[in-house]
Amino acid sequence: MNLTLDILGKRADGYHELATVMHQINLVDRICLTKGGAGIKLSSNSVQIPDNEENLAYKAARLMYEKFALREGLQIYLEKNIPVGAGLAGGSTDAAAVIIGINKLFALHQELNSLLELGALIGSDVPFCIMGGTALAHGRGEILSPLGEGPELHMVLVKPDFQISTREIYQAFRLEKVLKSPDTTAFLAAWGNYDMINIAREMNNVLETVSLEEYPEIAAIKQQLLTAGALNTLMSGSGPSVFGLFANQTAAKEAFMKMRNQYPESFIVSSYRKGENHG
Secondary structure, three states, X not given: OEEEEEEEEEOOOOOEEXXXXXXXXXXXXXXXXXXXXXXXXEEEOOOOOOOOOOOHHHHHHHHXXXXXXXXXXEEEEEEOOOOOOOOOOHHHHHHHHHHHHHHHHOOOOOOHHXXXXXXXXXXXXXXXXXXXXXXXXXXXXXXXXXXXXXXXXXXXXXXXXXXXXXXXXXXXOOHHXXXXXXXXXXXXXXXXXXXXXXXXXXXXXXXXXXXXXXXXXXXXXXXXXXXXXXXEEEEOOOOOOEEEEEOOHHHHHHHHHHHHHHOOOEEEEEEOOOOOOOO
16 A cells, blocks of 8 residues: 655656555455466456456466466466455555466576566556565656565555546646645654654645545545544545554554444555464
């Protein structure tokens, strides 16, 4: 998810120049890779996702096969837990898992930088999803500066019952409509000091200038989370998912119990710590 998201301008290649703090949470998909069969086959527990080149996980597998001239067949099973079309980089996460998994399964021995470069060919968020943790991202989102571990964040994540086109939100974005841009320097200082109050205060996403105007329900969810005790709220990415940051896990659980009655796709989430069991 994005703890801050700033757009610095339009690039010559048509993309937007970003400055965003990205943070890995423990709402995860699970992917099983098995050698065998003919070609690449993808199946899933979700009917919402395609099983062909339109799926970033499939696309990532195809890239790895072409790059390293792999011949043996591959079965991919995707257990989808991250909401689809939620602004949470779920597809990018799946692609990242496939790249990492194929590297291990076929003993390709590629270093992290090589995997990051391959991920960037699939999508702007894929390199971060390969690296994980918390990072300041520039460029299209693929130029990463890892941050220290920082505090464990406790959040309630709410996905309303609709999806938003990322492309349409970025196309509708107008820099002149932004009244307050993220103070990335202040956020990074708060992060380094484990300062939850100022971490919350400095959370800001300039794409809200588009999404909140076009989708009033997002603003309503933000207000409900604040009423439930959130230190601050933010839309992740281009939306429509919204998260509230809470002072501790107990406060987050109490808010989650309130939100899930109205929004079935509500989740209590926290920072992802590598090596933990999130089953």
